[in-house]
Amino acid sequence: MSFPRSALASSDPPAADPPAADPRAANPRAADPRAANTGPARPVDDGELRRRLSSVQYQVTRCSGTEPAFTGVYWNHKARGEYACICCGAALFSSADKFESGTGWPSYTRPIRKAGIAYHTDRSYGMERIEAKCAQCDAHLGHVFPDGPKPTGLRYCINSASLGFSAKVPAPSDFDESIR
Numbered sequence: 001m002s003f004p005r006s007a008l009a010s011s012d013p014p015a016a017d018p019p020a021a022d023p024r025a026a027n028p029r030a031a032d033p034r035a036a037n038t039g040p041a042r043p044v045d046d047g048e049l050r051r052r053l054s055s056v057q058y059q060v061t062r063c064s065g066t067e068p069a070f071t072g073v074y075w076n077h078k079a080r081g082e083y084a085c086i087c088c089g090a091a092l093f094s095s096a097d098k099f100e101s102g103t104g105w106p107s108y109t110r111p112i113r114k115a116g117i118a119y120h121t122d123r124s125y126g127m128e129r130i131e132a133k134c135a136q137c138d139a140h141l142g143h144v145f146p147d148g149p150k151p152t153g154l155r156y157c158i159n160s161a162s163l164g165f166s167a168k169v170p171a172p173s174d175f176d177e178s179i180r
């Protein structure tokens with residue numbers, strides 16, 4: 001396991017503001033909430049997200065918010081299946097990699113796809129943490145800490161508000177125990 005010291009020293013800029021609404025907002029199909037669960041995952045526009053997401057889901061994913069511990073719908077969720085980005089539908093985490101961290105947030109040892117997560121240095125609140133975002137749509141998911149259990153030693157501490165769940169069998173993880 002190699003936790004990335006380079007990530008702590010990088011100079012990534014702080015999280016950007018949500019992107020401006022794009023012209024696809026005028027396309028009625030783009031605003032169809034069923035789209036998140038039907039076709040392939042894809043980026044979505046801010047106007048659609050404001051309409052479709054709850055205020056907590058929007059604040060967490062687009063404004064890097066954090067839901068209060070033990071309040072989300074997935075911290076104690078034990079069903080088998082796949083957790084996907086609430087914004088774009090990209091598959092993110094498997095129930096097979098979920099563990100009880102005691103933190104009050106859903107916690108995973110690894111993502112389904114290594115390339116599915118983007119990492120940024122987060123220096124807010126006087127701390128230096130590694131922020132995990134959806135690589136496809138830039139949704140804030142949570143943070144990654146080097147105190148997780150085997151096999152990776154990592155703890156992906158994720159907001160329930162960033163996730164949707166479906167009871168399908170997730171793809172096997174391609175994660176190789178390093179986030180870089």
Ligand SMILES: [Zn+2]
Nearest residue numbers: 085088134137
């Ligand atoms: Zn996404």
